[in-house]
Amino acid sequence: MRIGPIDVEFLLAIMPILLKGALMTIELTVLAIFFGTIIGLFVALMKISRFKLLTVFGGIYTWVIRGIPLLVQLFILYYGLAQYFDIQLSPKAAAVLGLSICGGAYIAEIFRAGIQSIDKGQMEAALSLGMSYTQAMRRVILPQAYRRLLPPMGNEFIALMKDTSLVSVITMVELMRSGILLNSTYIRSMEIYLTVGIIYLIMTTFFIYIINLIEKRLSISDAS
Amino acid sequence: MIVAEHINKYYGKLHVLKDVSLTVARGEVVVIIGPSGSGKSTFLRCLNYLETIDDGYITMEGQPIGKKKLSDGRLVDDSRKNIYRLRSRIGMVFQRFNLFPHQTALQNVMEGPLTVTKIPVAEAKARSLALLAKVGLADKADAYPVQLSGGQQQRVAIARALAMQPQVMLFDEPTSALDPELVGEVLEVIKDLAREGMTMVVVTHEMGFAREVADRVIFMNDGCILEEARPQEIFTNPAHPRTKEFLSKIL
Ligand SMILES: Nc1ncnc2c1ncn2[C@@H]1O[C@H](COP(=O)(O)OP(=O)(O)OP(=O)(O)O)[C@@H](O)[C@H]1O
Ligand SMILES: [Mg+2]
Numbered sequence: 001m002r003i004g005p006i007d008v009e010f011l012l013a014i015m016p017i018l019l020k021g022a023l024m025t026i027e028l029t030v031l032a033i034f035f036g037t038i039i040g041l042f043v044a045l046m047k048i049s050r051f052k053l054l055t056v057f058g059g060i061y062t063w064v065i066r067g068i069p070l071l072v073q074l075f076i077l078y079y080g081l082a083q084y085f086d087i088q089l090s091p092k093a094a095a096v097l098g099l100s101i102c103g104g105a106y107i108a109e110i111f112r113a114g115i116q117s118i119d120k121g122q123m124e125a126a127l128s129l130g131m132s133y134t135q136a137m138r139r140v141i142l143p144q145a146y147r148r149l150l151p152p153m154g155n156e157f158i159a160l161m162k163d164t165s166l167v168s169v170i171t172m173v174e175l176m177r178s179g180i181l182l183n184s185t186y187i188r189s190m191e192i193y194l195t196v197g198i199i200y201l202i203m204t205t206f207f208i209y210i211i212n213l214i215e216k217r218l219s220i221s222d223a224s
Numbered sequence: 225m226i227v228a229e230h231i232n233k234y235y236g237k238l239h240v241l242k243d244v245s246l247t248v249a250r251g252e253v254v255v256i257i258g259p260s261g262s263g264k265s266t267f268l269r270c271l272n273y274l275e276t277i278d279d280g281y282i283t284m285e286g287q288p289i290g291k292k293k294l295s296d297g298r299l300v301d302d303s304r305k306n307i308y309r310l311r312s313r314i315g316m317v318f319q320r321f322n323l324f325p326h327q328t329a330l331q332n333v334m335e336g337p338l339t340v341t342k343i344p345v346a347e348a349k350a351r352s353l354a355l356l357a358k359v360g361l362a363d364k365a366d367a368y369p370v371q372l373s374g375g376q377q378q379r380v381a382i383a384r385a386l387a388m389q390p391q392v393m394l395f396d397e398p399t400s401a402l403d404p405e406l407v408g409e410v411l412e413v414i415k416d417l418a419r420e421g422m423t424m425v426v427v428t429h430e431m432g433f434a435r436e437v438a439d440r441v442i443f444m445n446d447g448c449i450l451e452e453a454r455p456q457e458i459f460t461n462p463a464h465p466r467t468k469e470f471l472s473k474i475l
Contacts, residue, residue: 121318122324124274125384127274128314129312129340130308130310140324144324144326
């Protein structure tokens with residue numbers, strides 16, 4: 001059956017494989033956000049720490065990771081480690097690792113900017129009550145910072161979701177690679193890649209919708 | 225109560241505190257006046273170790289602040305923990321209030337007792353409500369800082385500092401950021417504290433207030449204490465020409 005130029009039957013035939021790929025894309029995104037956020041928080045705290053060594057380490061991390069294309073990083077993790085240290089990561093391990101490390105560097109910058117945007121008087125007021133640095137961060141600085149973090153974090157999460165398509169090159173079967181594999185069988189590039197694109201679009205749109213929802217929730221409960 | 229001896233502090237090459245010494249007795253109210261940039265805030269911040277000092281030493285009730293005496297008499301940097309404990313016994317009120325904007329007035333006041341002293345919630349709440357009543361804001365307990373006027377915010381900030389039951393209160397120009405008609409209500413609260421015998425160091429430009437409550441007035445200029453005297457003396461007959469010049473400009 002065809003509707004105009006669209007071969008509905010063909011689309012229905014490839015859809016289960018693409019949807020399975022899309023599920024893997026979502027899984028990779030969620031894992032990358034989870035680990036990337038943890039890495040990002042630690043690197044951000046390093047970068048604003050009063051210990052010079054930590055500051056330098058945090059600085060090098062974000063400099064190197066943000067300065068090298070994710071694609072190259074993935075090749076190094078997947079093929080490079082295998083050559084030099086005999087560490088053969090599974091495609092999924094390399095994918096999650098690479099995406100988290102990379103996402104972590106960008107998220108660290110978002111955290112750092114958010115934390116540093118909080119007036120210095122807040123930290124001083126907290127310290128003058130006798131709080132430790134950690135208590136002041138946890139009770140005073142971070143609760144104020146996270147409201148400002150949400151919009152840039154949302155952007156970063158969406159970027160991460162799209163970046164998961166890069167892991168197709170290290171044979172990780174997610175949405176993009178499912179498309180590539182299907183195309184090598186059917187050689188119907190337009191229909192396959194257009195469908196892949198539309199599935200990405202639906203997922204990112206849904207993602208944006210959720211983030212907006214959370215933002216609205218926060219601004220309602222936030223009387224200040 | 226507090227003894228500061230020969231304090232020197234530098235910001236890079238800038239010598240901000242030059243051999244400053246000051247003793248504050250228990251129950252005494254010391255007012256510090258002086259032109260902008262003379263180091264008043266810096267000195268106050270050194271007293272609770274928000275700033276480190278490069279030379280000299282400060283003690284509170286005989287205990288060195290930020291330093292620890294070893295058995296052989298040498299002074300070394302104190303542990304973080306001791307510095308935190310010490311700060312909790314020194315209340316500080318800032319020019320720009322610095323209330324925590326994500327918390328209500330009550331939560332602001334409870335924050336110290338709950339997080340630092342870790343007393344039970346009910347006790348912290350009772351203490352905080354009593355303090356809010358004391359500064360005349362019992363009805364604003366659930367208001368957020370943005371919903372309060374500057375004068376009200378500063379009174380909450382005073383209550384927040386008092387909630388830690390400090391032995392000394394430091395005020396850094398507590399009324400400088402306020403509209404003129406709101407200055408009085410904050411000064412009243414501070415005067416009450418003075419009457420109750422709270423030990424206080426107050427940086428201010430409110431000369432009427434200084435005259436009324438200060439036991440001693442310190443004039444700081446260019447990182448030095450130029451003059452210290454009882455308020456009557458310093459206001460009517462300043463010893464130093466620089467003091468005279470400053471007072472003539474501000475009175
Ligand atoms: N963090 C800092 N880094 C470098 N210089 C500083 C810093 N803080 C203060 N200074 C400088 O130290 C000097 C003393 O500043 P301080 O804030 O103690 O003065 P002040 O007497 O409180 O003035 P004001 O009446 O304006 O509050 C000023 O020259 C100021 O520019
Ligand atoms: Mg000042």
